[in-house]
Amino acid sequence: MTASRTAGLERLTLGFIPLLDAALPIIAREGGFFAAEGLDVALSRENAWSTLRDKLAAGLLDGAHMLAPLPLAMSLGISGAACETLAPLVLGRNGNTLVLSSRWSEGMPLPETAIPPGDPDPAAGARDFARRLRHRGGPPPCLAIVHPFSCQHYQLREWLALGGIDADHEVKRVVLPPSRMAEALEEGRIDGFCVGEPWGSLAQRRGGGRIVASGAQLWPDHPEKVLGVTASWAERHPATLAALIRGLTGAADWLGASPEHARQARDWLALPPYLDRAASHLETLAPDTGPARQRLGGDLRPSPAAMAPMAAHLDHALRARGGRLAPARLSACYSPVHFDAATHQERA
Template identity: 45%
Template sequence: MTHRIAAGIMPLLDSAILVAAREKGFAEAEGLDLHLVREISWANIRDRMAVGHFDVAHMLAPMPIACNLGMTPLATPTLAPMALGLGGNAVTVSVALWQKMADAGSVGDLDPTTAGRALRATIAAVAKAGRPTLRFGVVHPHSGHNYELRYWLAASGIDPDRDVEIVILPPPLMADAIGAGRIDGYCAGEPWNTAAVAKGLGHIATVKAAIWKSSPEKVLGVAAPWAEANPGELAALLRALYRSAEWCAQPGNREELAGLLSCPHYLDCPVDWLLPALSGQIRSGAGTVQVDDFFLPQAKAATFPWKSHALWFYSQMVRWGQINATAENAAKALDTYRPDLYRSALKPLGVALPGANAKVEGALTSPTPVGSAGASLVLGPDGFFDGKVFDPDAIDAYLKSQQVRD
């Protein structure tokens, strides 16, 4: 018997694991008919999950937490039993802004420290000249994009709430918004940074993989009522997605994967826009830069739903005034990510699993072998560019340390 699962996706590179699970037969091998529905915005993904159109979805990693904390309209209790890879985002700026940043010392190597220093100097010059505040786009208030952009800005001495304006746009519109002069920069997933470079509209200033190495981005969001009613189907889906992630991670499959994703019913874009992120050969607009681990679909426990990731996102919700810090809210955030379901589903596969459900984020400075169930596993590096670490057992102390740097 085949079980149908309706899944919402966005036109982004990191929908790859879901797309390949359907197109390469991994879902079918688990007895599943994985029906993928492309949406145009993250709000639509969230709302269609809430009204029962989707059983599961390609979802922003903080979004299930926001749903469970009651931060969104039409929210339904949502689980995150699996991550859909690490990294994959970049910060792109307009050609005009890039020229100003280059004049202020940015050299096009995607280094967040140098780029941040140049952007700070540019913002100061803009303010001194009395010109309009620079405007940056992110894809949703409860997104890794919003939090990593804010983190980078703040660590660079730029107040995200005073020194710039942050607005919301769907990722496929970002490049054209820069071209139309509606925004000066944005943080989005691939291929929509490469798109701006290819169109001659923007330059990539820095990347998520440099702001926070091995950092979380998307998860499999699962409607809690559906998960409770269909535990076997959920476990089968997690196994299918794990096998799909293994396939996506193979260098020899990059061309085929890019071809699948580029189809009109998925990303509807040129194959050439997808290959840079898959290879790590990022075309910044100032040249090609090799970025190790730009997007990881499978290595380094890339699909494991770390509870410390959930708590870091919660800490940023608190930091930027989206929610109050309470023990109850922290517990809800913690309980959203479900490594227990991941472990249970993958146990029959005998694959490498982390020995813990949380870790100190930013503590690994090099690839590190760790204890795991069934096979060897390497984690890290996972450092933040400013050298800070996040201890999930010391959130209050972490928040006190998170000030805009002078």
Template identity: 60%
Template structure:
């Protein structure tokens, strides 16, 4: 199939949640990479992952930035009716932060270090003396949820007994922490650094320390959409690759990307505390560019698939391996890039 033919759609809408790893979508629109591929893309800000998921499934969005486990969870019918979905390009790797409230850090002695187990053990030692903390993650089938559970286990903490886990949209995290509604969270940037900036929380570990180079966000589309609009999908992939390559070129480009992210339709004031786009710096190590970053990789989904399989065992199901391979196959990416 010729992926260089004219896109079947010349106007489409993609959803995103306000996080730094929406950057490639924003760059591709603002820098004109979508337009260069013959597509006029509108970006729709959605504050909750469940809303974004449902809009893609219903055809109200052509596709969206998604949590990397989400296309597979949709295909397996977890938390909603099954909807076959694909992740034809990775948008980011790493990028998550574990944050505890400033008061909880002071009481427990939990602090950021080279080994994430140290902060988890500090919290675990404190639990015997204090109350049961409430910790937030962004979505049940997310790296943030799975990483949070794994980090707690490093400290001997049972995530189902010793703490209360709740779901909150990323933009709600810092306010909820400041108001005492939660005692900590795991979320993507800029929300962890914003909590530190406002001095309501402190970073105690990162996802990159636990699962280095894990796929974090992907572009998600339904299988039906990809089947009906293959040239449009190829154009989207090429535009996002061009955005990634442009971002890698110079620090000036990364500063310009941050300026675009700071526009009101995107992340607005939530990035005002950042002097530059803090990519691939310790401890977050967020990756939006570089060799192999964007190409889908089933093997890299291994830790995530293992966690999803555990979720399925609770309802006496097992992971559908063919569905896993179809969701994260590089076939669409390779066809678009002629690899």
């Protein structure tokens, strides 16, 4: 780590939801990477994405670990009051799991037990689910998502569509915080969910359900979480934003440097202020493992083109309201300009 640098705003608060892809802010704080950039960063654990969104928009948070579609949804005014929001860095790729209760998933092809080795076709599980749904009759199964404007929601819809299931009429969808998914499944209040790790693997380990598909199967290597800041905050504090980006990239480089670092990162996430017992079943944060294919390092540079799958869903939501997603809005939200300035990268 480098000697301490002076940033424009030295004390700030970042919000996060207890998920594995909050790892980089946690590592940057616990490992001293923020401090090396002259930043005193407090991490505020939030329970729901809507709460985190509202606090960021109100200026109660300086930045946040955010669902990749949420900055654009905020900018467009389709998730809360309109608030121009930027995503200057990617915090994680992949990492979502689609879990069904044991009653609905018994005998289905599972990503972690595929023969030959490798992921099974997610469409096979979706078609199996469709057959069960129509054979059993009765009330529609209840599936939980974390937020309407989330990759989890869009990936769930696309998985259901692979089985010919109408997500708006053949299943019931509810919104729950990620940390409540496994418990709700065990109690029978929901029949399945799509969520970021570690909550899917935890539900499977506790016997409440089984992972039947992953977001990595549907959208390989997609940006799942981003750093979110309001455009007004970025304009007022450019030096702080640059220091924040450098602290997070330093944490990512450190995480990927050795298996020992991945195990240390897991221990930090398991501390009570962060994920606590929800991370107790994990041994490491080694990248690209398990059915979720979680990636917490690598290329953190944002790219509007990489947001195409989720942008299509947001455009659909806008068209339902008589609008349309302008390419310029997408490009402004996920521009790499702040990342490149902070890391001194020159890209075409």
